[in-house]
Amino acid sequence: MRAIPLVPLLLGGWLVLPVHADDAQDQLKRLAQAEQQQSFQGTFVYERNGSFSTHRIWHRVADGKVREHLLQLDGSAQEVLRVDGVTQCVSGTLEAGVSNIPDSPAHAFDAAKLSAWYDMKVGGNSRVAGRPAVVVTLTPRDQHRYGIELHLDSQTGLPLKSLLLSDKGQLLERFQFTELDTDAPTDQMLQPSADCKPVKVVKAKADAQKQQVAWRSDWLPPGFELSSAAARKDPDSKALVTSLMYDDGLARFSVFIEPVSGAAVTDIRTQLGPTVAVSRRLTTPKGDAMVTVVGEIPIGTAERIALSMRNDAAPAATKK
Structure with a gap:
């Protein structure tokens, strides 16, 4: 770097x-x-x-x-x-x-x-x-x-x-x-x-498990697979934050999804050394969500992953 x-x-x-x-x-x-x-x-x-x-x-x-x-x-x-x-x-x-x-x-x-x-x-x-x-x-x-x-x-x-x-x-x-x-x-x-x-272990409830299954990516880099999923309540907003981790057996990245309702949030595109963070606001039938991709992957790849996230197989669009 x-x-x-x-x-x-x-x-x-x-x-x-x-x-x-x-x-x-x-x-x-x-x-x-x-x-x-x-x-x-x-x-x-x-x-x-x-x-x-x-x-x-x-x-x-x-x-x-x-x-x-x-x-x-x-x-x-x-x-x-x-x-x-x-x-x-x-x-x-x-x-x-x-x-x-x-x-x-x-x-x-x-x-x-x-x-x-x-x-x-x-x-x-x-x-x-x-x-x-x-x-x-x-x-x-x-x-x-x-x-x-x-x-x-x-x-x-x-x-x-x-x-x-x-x-x-x-x-x-x-x-x-x-x-x-x-x-x-x-x-x-x-x-x-x-x-x-x-470090406290947060156990996902049944509704959290459903939320994890609902979110998926329309596109992943070849070889990357979902390795773990979890959900927890944000201590400040009390919203349920879903986290998905993907890897290819060596490289890893995580996707964090948090619902937003009318809040003013800013898209992010930044890199520090090998670690990138890309946040994009998406509109879904269940409301708006902020999707953040963090990991040691090229920034263009992270951005494409963020824009590909879907809820319940419904199409999502970038919020303008």
Whole structure:
């Protein structure tokens, strides 16, 4: 997510002749297994839109559960505790809008499925955080998703570095370990601070479930499927907000739909690094609704998704 293409600079001296795609699929399968089987702890940096932050992570796999504790080390002390992908508590500015929908390890990194949407190759070897790594590139086959470059630890298969790249090779986002230890964290390391506030699980009622089914999209980028749906009452407006999450096994975006009745609302079209947010007001037979698409997808794709949302299969029109 930077104006200068960084791939040639970052890989200079590391590239070798590309290896068959099956080897890339094997590396991704190894990655999926590693995050569900390998305990570790370490420090990583995160870069987006020219802004850097440093984080500490403790990740333990024991008794069939994956427990993960993250803490931001600079700026505000933002903290997250997750168990099997479900957020248990958060602190700092992360408290607003946290989802407790669990990740789906079985769905992520389905190499055979991803090969339909990404051209996957092993691009060579590198060294990250003092550890040898294998470089795997995933180049999208269309304009509806970003490219990804992964540097996977040769010993464990864990991701030591990942780069999210635009179609022009611009760096949109960087995640990179500066130190990694494969020793399992202790109970004390996984214990959140008193500032970590519990995340409440909101259970959808029967009418909320109907609302979820009513909303659908007339168009989705190829390969994206609905992975979860939820509904909750907005604490301010008391309106029922429907949220739908879609993914292609790697990239994700969410659609939020909230009814509006005569309120003055503004359409939004913005991007910060790889993350876009597009809001459009739609008119349906059941009244007006504000549809917001948020995710790491190109902004034109997000806008098309927002305009394609339908309620009860009835046509919708953009409110002028």
